[in-house]
Amino acid sequence: MGAPVFRKISKSKGFHTPVIVISGLSGREFSIPKAEAFFAKPFNADEVLKKAREILSK
Numbered sequence: 001m002g003a004p005v006f007r008k009i010s011k012s013k014g015f016h017t018p019v020i021v022i023s024g025l026s027g028r029e030f031s032i033p034k035a036e037a038f039f040a041k042p043f044n045a046d047e048v049l050k051k052a053r054e055i056l057s058k
Contacts, residue, residue, distance in 0.1 A: 006032050018055045020048065 018036040
């Protein structure tokens with residue numbers, strides 16, 4: 001359900017929000033192509049937080 005929502009809002013003028021995907025699907029090919037990062041479940045919360053901080057510091 002996340003990918004259709006992302007596709008809709010990403011078409012909005014001026015949309016530049018970074019996206020981190022956390023998915024139960026095993027492959028990134030099922031994910032959002034423009035995502036800044038992809039984590040498969042189960043995920044390591046520390047790694048997700050590290051990546052989020054890295055993205056937000058850009």
